[in-house]
Amino acid sequence: MDYSKEFIKGLPKAELHLHLEGTLEPDLKLKLSKKNHINIGQKNIKEVKASYKFNDLTSFLKVYYPAMNVLQKESDFYALAHAYLLKAKKHNVKYCELFFDPQAHTSRGVSFKTVINGYYKAVKEAKKLGIEARLIMCFLRDMPYKSAKETYKQMLPYKDKIIAIGLDSDERNNPPEKFKDIFKQAKKDGLHITMHCDIDQIDSIKHIRTCLKDIKVERIDHGTNIVEDESLVKFAIKNKIGFTCCPVSNSFVTKDMKGKEMKYLLKKGALVTVNSDDPAYFQSYISDDMFTLASKYKLCKKEVIQLAKNSFLASFMSDKKKKAYLKLVDEYVKKH
Ligand code: ADE
Ligand code: ZN
Numbered sequence: 001m002d003y004s005k006e007f008i009k010g011l012p013k014a015e016l017h018l019h020l021e022g023t024l025e026p027d028l029k030l031k032l033s034k035k036n037h038i039n040i041g042q043k044n045i046k047e048v049k050a051s052y053k054f055n056d057l058t059s060f061l062k063v064y065y066p067a068m069n070v071l072q073k074e075s076d077f078y079a080l081a082h083a084y085l086l087k088a089k090k091h092n093v094k095y096c097e098l099f100f101d102p103q104a105h106t107s108r109g110v111s112f113k114t115v116i117n118g119y120y121k122a123v124k125e126a127k128k129l130g131i132e133a134r135l136i137m138c139f140l141r142d143m144p145y146k147s148a149k150e151t152y153k154q155m156l157p158y159k160d161k162i163i164a165i166g167l168d169s170d171e172r173n174n175p176p177e178k179f180k181d182i183f184k185q186a187k188k189d190g191l192h193i194t195m196h197c198d199i200d201q202i203d204s205i206k207h208i209r210t211c212l213k214d215i216k217v218e219r220i221d222h223g224t225n226i227v228e229d230e231s232l233v234k235f236a237i238k239n240k241i242g243f244t245c246c247p248v249s250n251s252f253v254t255k256d257m258k259g260k261e262m263k264y265l266l267k268k269g270a271l272v273t274v275n276s277d278d279p280a281y282f283q284s285y286i287s288d289d290m291f292t293l294a295s296k297y298k299l300c301k302k303e304v305i306q307l308a309k310n311s312f313l314a315s316f317m318s319d320k321k322k323k324a325y326l327k328l329v330d331e332y333v334k335k336h
Helices: 004-011 026-037 047-051 057-070 074-090 111-127 145-162 176-188 204-215 224-228 229-238 247-253 259-268 286-296 302-313 319-335
Strands: 013-015 093-100 132-140 164-168 192-197 217-223 242-245 271-274
Touching: 004 286, 004 302, 013 286, 013 302, 026 047, 026 057, 047 247, 057 247, 074 093, 074 111, 093 111, 093 164, 093 319, 111 132, 111 145, 111 247, 132 145, 145 176, 164 176, 176 192, 176 204, 192 204, 204 217, 204 224, 204 229, 224 229, 224 259, 229 259, 242 259, 247 286, 259 271, 259 286, 259 302, 271 286, 271 302, 286 302, 302 319
Parallel strands: 013 093, 093 132, 132 164, 164 192, 192 217, 217 242, 242 271
Antiparallel strands: none
16 A cells, blocks of 8 residues: 555545534543433443444434433534534544434424534534534434424524535435425525435435436435446436445445445546544544545555545535645645
8 A cells, every 4th residue: 555544644635424413422422411411321431332232224323313312402512513523623624514413303302493503603613623614404314204394494594504405314214205395495495415325225226316316416425336227327427426435334334334336436437435424333533434445445545535535526615615625635645
Protein backbone atom coordinates (compact mmCIF):
# COMPACT_ATOMS: atom_id res chain seq x y z
CA MET A 1 0.00 0.00 0.00
CA ASP A 2 1.43 3.39 -0.96
CA TYR A 3 -0.40 5.31 1.78
CA SER A 4 -0.91 5.08 5.53
CA LYS A 5 -3.87 5.27 7.88
CA GLU A 6 -2.60 8.72 8.86
CA PHE A 7 -2.81 9.80 5.20
CA ILE A 8 -6.48 8.75 5.14
CA LYS A 9 -7.19 10.43 8.46
CA GLY A 10 -5.71 13.70 7.24
CA LEU A 11 -7.54 13.73 3.91
CA PRO A 12 -10.15 16.49 3.84
CA LYS A 13 -13.46 14.69 3.60
CA ALA A 14 -17.24 14.95 3.86
CA GLU A 15 -19.48 12.60 5.79
CA LEU A 16 -22.88 12.08 4.18
CA HIS A 17 -24.29 9.02 5.95
CA LEU A 18 -24.23 9.51 9.68
CA HIS A 19 -27.15 9.02 12.03
CA LEU A 20 -26.75 11.42 14.94
CA GLU A 21 -28.55 8.92 17.17
CA GLY A 22 -25.96 6.35 16.07
CA THR A 23 -23.16 8.42 17.59
CA LEU A 24 -24.39 7.87 21.15
CA GLU A 25 -21.25 6.50 22.79
CA PRO A 26 -21.64 4.37 25.96
CA ASP A 27 -20.08 7.03 28.21
CA LEU A 28 -22.53 9.74 27.11
CA LYS A 29 -25.41 7.26 27.32
CA LEU A 30 -24.52 6.47 30.93
CA LYS A 31 -24.02 10.14 31.79
CA LEU A 32 -27.41 11.16 30.35
CA SER A 33 -29.20 8.20 31.93
CA LYS A 34 -27.98 9.34 35.35
CA LYS A 35 -28.78 13.00 34.71
CA ASN A 36 -32.30 12.28 33.43
CA HIS A 37 -32.99 9.40 35.86
CA ILE A 38 -33.61 6.90 33.08
CA ASN A 39 -33.04 3.26 33.96
CA ILE A 40 -31.30 1.75 30.93
CA GLY A 41 -30.56 -1.56 32.60
CA GLN A 42 -26.79 -1.11 32.24
CA LYS A 43 -24.42 0.34 34.85
CA ASN A 44 -21.08 0.65 33.07
CA ILE A 45 -19.44 0.77 29.64
CA LYS A 46 -18.78 -2.97 29.64
CA GLU A 47 -22.46 -3.71 30.24
CA VAL A 48 -23.55 -1.22 27.54
CA LYS A 49 -21.18 -2.82 25.02
CA ALA A 50 -22.35 -6.29 26.04
CA SER A 51 -25.89 -5.26 25.00
CA TYR A 52 -24.70 -4.71 21.40
CA LYS A 53 -25.98 -8.04 20.11
CA PHE A 54 -27.09 -7.83 16.50
CA ASN A 55 -26.50 -9.62 13.23
CA ASP A 56 -28.94 -7.92 10.89
CA LEU A 57 -30.71 -4.58 10.49
CA THR A 58 -33.80 -5.63 12.47
CA SER A 59 -31.81 -6.88 15.48
CA PHE A 60 -29.58 -3.77 15.34
CA LEU A 61 -32.60 -1.46 15.45
CA LYS A 62 -33.91 -3.34 18.52
CA VAL A 63 -30.81 -2.23 20.43
CA TYR A 64 -30.63 1.20 18.79
CA TYR A 65 -34.06 2.68 19.55
CA PRO A 66 -34.33 1.94 23.32
CA ALA A 67 -30.94 3.62 23.87
CA MET A 68 -32.44 6.91 22.70
CA ASN A 69 -34.57 7.13 25.87
CA VAL A 70 -31.68 8.92 27.57
CA LEU A 71 -32.15 11.87 25.16
CA GLN A 72 -34.72 14.09 26.88
CA LYS A 73 -33.70 17.75 26.88
CA GLU A 74 -32.56 20.14 24.16
CA SER A 75 -29.14 20.17 25.82
CA ASP A 76 -28.93 16.34 25.44
CA PHE A 77 -29.44 16.56 21.68
CA TYR A 78 -26.90 19.36 21.54
CA ALA A 79 -24.40 17.32 23.57
CA LEU A 80 -24.83 14.32 21.27
CA ALA A 81 -24.27 16.28 18.05
CA HIS A 82 -21.44 18.33 19.56
CA ALA A 83 -19.62 15.17 20.68
CA TYR A 84 -19.86 13.77 17.14
CA LEU A 85 -18.52 16.99 15.61
CA LEU A 86 -15.52 16.95 17.94
CA LYS A 87 -14.77 13.39 16.75
CA ALA A 88 -15.35 14.35 13.12
CA LYS A 89 -12.78 17.13 13.42
CA LYS A 90 -10.16 14.56 14.43
CA HIS A 91 -10.87 12.69 11.18
CA ASN A 92 -10.58 15.90 9.18
CA VAL A 93 -14.25 15.97 8.22
CA LYS A 94 -14.73 19.40 6.66
CA TYR A 95 -18.39 19.09 5.72
CA CYS A 96 -21.17 16.80 6.90
CA GLU A 97 -24.85 16.14 6.28
CA LEU A 98 -26.28 14.55 9.41
CA PHE A 99 -29.35 12.32 9.62
CA PHE A 100 -31.74 12.60 12.52
CA ASP A 101 -34.93 10.67 13.33
CA PRO A 102 -37.52 13.00 14.93
CA GLN A 103 -40.16 10.25 15.16
CA ALA A 104 -37.88 8.19 17.41
CA HIS A 105 -38.21 11.04 19.91
CA THR A 106 -41.67 12.53 19.33
CA SER A 107 -43.15 9.01 19.65
CA ARG A 108 -41.90 8.92 23.26
CA GLY A 109 -43.07 12.41 24.19
CA VAL A 110 -40.09 14.62 23.31
CA SER A 111 -41.16 17.59 21.20
CA PHE A 112 -39.92 18.21 17.65
CA LYS A 113 -38.75 21.65 18.79
CA THR A 114 -36.54 20.16 21.53
CA VAL A 115 -34.89 17.80 19.04
CA ILE A 116 -34.26 20.25 16.21
CA ASN A 117 -33.17 23.16 18.42
CA GLY A 118 -30.63 20.96 20.24
CA TYR A 119 -29.17 19.51 17.06
CA TYR A 120 -29.22 22.83 15.20
CA LYS A 121 -27.32 24.62 17.96
CA ALA A 122 -24.43 22.16 17.50
CA VAL A 123 -24.69 22.43 13.71
CA LYS A 124 -24.37 26.22 13.89
CA GLU A 125 -21.41 25.97 16.25
CA ALA A 126 -19.64 23.48 13.96
CA LYS A 127 -18.19 26.44 12.07
CA LYS A 128 -16.02 27.19 15.11
CA LEU A 129 -14.50 23.72 14.67
CA GLY A 130 -13.84 24.34 10.98
CA ILE A 131 -16.73 22.11 9.89
CA GLU A 132 -19.77 22.98 7.81
CA ALA A 133 -22.67 20.86 9.00
CA ARG A 134 -26.22 20.36 7.68
CA LEU A 135 -29.20 18.33 8.89
CA ILE A 136 -31.20 15.70 6.98
CA MET A 137 -34.54 14.81 8.55
CA CYS A 138 -35.38 11.13 8.11
CA PHE A 139 -38.72 9.40 8.30
CA LEU A 140 -38.89 6.03 10.00
CA ARG A 141 -40.14 3.82 7.19
CA ASP A 142 -41.62 1.26 9.59
CA MET A 143 -44.00 3.87 10.98
CA PRO A 144 -47.28 4.70 9.22
CA TYR A 145 -47.34 7.20 6.34
CA LYS A 146 -49.66 9.36 8.46
CA SER A 147 -46.92 9.80 11.05
CA ALA A 148 -44.47 10.91 8.35
CA LYS A 149 -47.04 13.50 7.19
CA GLU A 150 -47.45 14.81 10.75
CA THR A 151 -43.67 14.98 11.15
CA TYR A 152 -43.33 16.88 7.87
CA LYS A 153 -45.89 19.41 9.13
CA GLN A 154 -43.98 19.81 12.41
CA MET A 155 -40.81 20.40 10.42
CA LEU A 156 -42.17 23.16 8.17
CA PRO A 157 -41.58 26.08 10.60
CA TYR A 158 -37.93 24.91 10.81
CA LYS A 159 -37.46 24.17 7.10
CA ASP A 160 -34.51 26.53 6.80
CA LYS A 161 -32.64 24.38 9.34
CA ILE A 162 -32.59 21.25 7.19
CA ILE A 163 -31.15 20.54 3.77
CA ALA A 164 -32.87 17.30 2.80
CA ILE A 165 -35.33 14.55 3.63
CA GLY A 166 -34.22 10.95 4.10
CA LEU A 167 -35.76 7.55 4.81
CA ASP A 168 -34.34 4.99 7.23
CA SER A 169 -35.20 2.21 9.71
CA ASP A 170 -36.51 -1.25 8.82
CA GLU A 171 -36.88 -1.71 5.06
CA ARG A 172 -38.66 -5.08 5.35
CA ASN A 173 -42.23 -4.60 4.04
CA ASN A 174 -41.64 -0.83 3.86
CA PRO A 175 -40.81 -0.10 0.21
CA PRO A 176 -39.86 3.40 -0.98
CA GLU A 177 -43.19 3.91 -2.79
CA LYS A 178 -44.93 4.04 0.61
CA PHE A 179 -43.40 7.54 0.96
CA LYS A 180 -43.50 8.65 -2.67
CA ASP A 181 -45.98 11.51 -2.20
CA ILE A 182 -44.22 13.12 0.74
CA PHE A 183 -40.87 13.02 -1.05
CA LYS A 184 -42.52 14.63 -4.07
CA GLN A 185 -43.78 17.39 -1.77
CA ALA A 186 -40.34 17.81 -0.19
CA LYS A 187 -38.83 18.30 -3.64
CA LYS A 188 -41.47 20.92 -4.45
CA ASP A 189 -40.58 22.64 -1.18
CA GLY A 190 -36.96 22.95 -2.29
CA LEU A 191 -35.47 20.15 -0.19
CA HIS A 192 -33.03 17.54 -1.47
CA ILE A 193 -34.05 13.90 -1.23
CA THR A 194 -32.23 10.68 -0.41
CA MET A 195 -33.38 7.23 0.75
CA HIS A 196 -31.83 4.20 2.38
CA CYS A 197 -31.74 1.08 0.24
CA ASP A 198 -30.15 -1.19 2.78
CA ILE A 199 -27.93 -4.14 1.93
CA ASP A 200 -29.40 -7.48 0.80
CA GLN A 201 -32.99 -6.67 1.66
CA ILE A 202 -35.95 -8.51 0.18
CA ASP A 203 -36.50 -6.73 -3.16
CA SER A 204 -33.35 -4.55 -2.78
CA ILE A 205 -32.97 -4.10 -6.52
CA LYS A 206 -36.67 -3.31 -6.98
CA HIS A 207 -36.42 -0.66 -4.24
CA ILE A 208 -33.31 0.85 -5.87
CA ARG A 209 -35.13 0.99 -9.22
CA THR A 210 -38.14 2.73 -7.64
CA CYS A 211 -35.87 5.24 -5.89
CA LEU A 212 -33.97 6.10 -9.05
CA LYS A 213 -36.60 5.92 -11.78
CA ASP A 214 -39.82 6.72 -10.01
CA ILE A 215 -39.08 8.87 -6.96
CA LYS A 216 -35.93 10.29 -8.55
CA VAL A 217 -33.77 10.51 -5.45
CA GLU A 218 -30.46 12.32 -5.73
CA ARG A 219 -28.60 9.82 -3.55
CA ILE A 220 -29.00 6.32 -2.25
CA ASP A 221 -27.85 5.46 1.23
CA HIS A 222 -26.02 2.11 0.99
CA GLY A 223 -27.41 0.82 -2.34
CA THR A 224 -24.59 -1.50 -3.43
CA ASN A 225 -27.14 -4.11 -4.55
CA ILE A 226 -27.38 -1.94 -7.67
CA VAL A 227 -24.60 -4.13 -9.14
CA GLU A 228 -27.35 -6.71 -9.80
CA ASP A 229 -28.66 -4.55 -12.66
CA GLU A 230 -26.09 -3.18 -15.10
CA SER A 231 -28.58 -0.81 -16.75
CA LEU A 232 -29.30 0.81 -13.38
CA VAL A 233 -25.56 1.18 -12.73
CA LYS A 234 -25.28 3.04 -16.05
CA PHE A 235 -28.27 5.21 -15.13
CA ALA A 236 -26.75 6.07 -11.74
CA ILE A 237 -23.41 7.03 -13.26
CA LYS A 238 -25.03 9.13 -15.99
CA ASN A 239 -27.18 10.96 -13.45
CA LYS A 240 -24.39 11.41 -10.89
CA ILE A 241 -26.27 9.55 -8.16
CA GLY A 242 -24.26 9.39 -4.95
CA PHE A 243 -23.93 6.12 -3.02
CA THR A 244 -23.29 6.65 0.67
CA CYS A 245 -21.71 3.31 1.52
CA CYS A 246 -20.84 2.17 5.01
CA PRO A 247 -18.47 -0.82 4.87
CA VAL A 248 -18.03 -1.48 8.59
CA SER A 249 -21.75 -1.10 9.29
CA ASN A 250 -22.42 -3.58 6.46
CA SER A 251 -20.12 -6.12 8.05
CA PHE A 252 -22.21 -5.97 11.25
CA VAL A 253 -25.61 -6.40 9.65
CA THR A 254 -24.66 -8.71 6.75
CA LYS A 255 -21.94 -11.27 6.14
CA ASP A 256 -19.49 -8.90 4.49
CA MET A 257 -18.66 -5.23 4.02
CA LYS A 258 -19.59 -5.29 0.32
CA GLY A 259 -16.15 -4.01 -0.59
CA LYS A 260 -16.12 -5.90 -3.88
CA GLU A 261 -19.27 -4.08 -4.97
CA MET A 262 -17.94 -0.68 -3.81
CA LYS A 263 -14.66 -1.19 -5.68
CA TYR A 264 -16.49 -2.27 -8.82
CA LEU A 265 -18.79 0.79 -8.72
CA LEU A 266 -15.87 3.11 -7.98
CA LYS A 267 -13.89 1.74 -10.94
CA LYS A 268 -16.91 2.26 -13.21
CA GLY A 269 -17.07 5.92 -12.16
CA ALA A 270 -20.05 5.84 -9.81
CA LEU A 271 -20.09 8.43 -7.01
CA VAL A 272 -19.25 5.95 -4.24
CA THR A 273 -18.55 7.48 -0.83
CA VAL A 274 -17.49 5.90 2.46
CA ASN A 275 -19.25 6.75 5.71
CA SER A 276 -19.65 5.48 9.25
CA ASP A 277 -23.48 5.18 9.60
CA ASP A 278 -23.73 4.52 13.36
CA PRO A 279 -20.12 4.82 14.56
CA ALA A 280 -20.78 4.40 18.28
CA TYR A 281 -22.35 0.99 17.65
CA PHE A 282 -19.90 -0.27 15.03
CA GLN A 283 -16.91 1.32 16.78
CA SER A 284 -15.57 2.79 13.57
CA TYR A 285 -15.44 6.46 12.58
CA ILE A 286 -15.10 7.64 8.99
CA SER A 287 -11.32 7.29 8.55
CA ASP A 288 -11.47 3.85 10.17
CA ASP A 289 -14.14 2.86 7.64
CA MET A 290 -12.05 4.20 4.76
CA PHE A 291 -8.92 2.46 5.98
CA THR A 292 -10.71 -0.86 6.63
CA LEU A 293 -12.17 -0.84 3.12
CA ALA A 294 -8.95 0.34 1.46
CA SER A 295 -6.72 -2.21 3.17
CA LYS A 296 -9.06 -5.22 2.86
CA TYR A 297 -9.84 -4.52 -0.80
CA LYS A 298 -6.41 -3.21 -1.76
CA LEU A 299 -7.51 0.17 -3.04
CA CYS A 300 -4.70 2.18 -4.62
CA LYS A 301 -3.92 5.73 -3.48
CA LYS A 302 -5.76 7.17 -6.47
CA GLU A 303 -8.94 5.31 -5.47
CA VAL A 304 -8.69 6.50 -1.87
CA ILE A 305 -8.32 10.08 -3.08
CA GLN A 306 -11.31 9.59 -5.38
CA LEU A 307 -13.39 8.46 -2.37
CA ALA A 308 -12.54 11.72 -0.61
CA LYS A 309 -13.38 13.75 -3.71
CA ASN A 310 -16.64 11.83 -4.20
CA SER A 311 -17.68 12.68 -0.65
CA PHE A 312 -17.83 16.35 -1.66
CA LEU A 313 -19.15 15.68 -5.16
CA ALA A 314 -22.09 13.63 -3.85
CA SER A 315 -23.03 16.25 -1.26
CA PHE A 316 -25.93 18.66 -1.53
CA MET A 317 -23.72 21.77 -1.57
CA SER A 318 -23.39 24.15 -4.53
CA ASP A 319 -20.97 23.41 -7.39
CA LYS A 320 -18.93 26.43 -6.41
CA LYS A 321 -18.44 25.12 -2.89
CA LYS A 322 -17.66 21.64 -4.19
CA LYS A 323 -14.86 23.10 -6.30
CA ALA A 324 -13.33 24.80 -3.26
CA TYR A 325 -13.35 21.56 -1.26
CA LEU A 326 -11.88 19.56 -4.16
CA LYS A 327 -9.05 22.07 -4.23
CA LEU A 328 -8.42 21.35 -0.54
CA VAL A 329 -8.09 17.64 -1.36
CA ASP A 330 -5.67 18.37 -4.22
CA GLU A 331 -3.54 20.60 -1.99
CA TYR A 332 -3.40 17.91 0.71
CA VAL A 333 -2.39 15.26 -1.82
CA LYS A 334 0.34 17.49 -3.24
CA LYS A 335 1.80 17.89 0.25
CA HIS A 336 1.55 14.18 1.12
N1 ADE B 1 -30.94 3.76 11.27
C1 ADE B 1 -29.70 3.83 11.74
N2 ADE B 1 -28.86 3.12 10.99
C2 ADE B 1 -29.59 2.61 9.97
C3 ADE B 1 -29.30 1.82 8.84
N3 ADE B 1 -28.06 1.39 8.57
N4 ADE B 1 -30.30 1.46 8.04
C4 ADE B 1 -31.54 1.88 8.31
N5 ADE B 1 -31.87 2.63 9.33
C5 ADE B 1 -30.90 3.00 10.16
ZN1 ZN C 1 -27.92 4.51 7.68
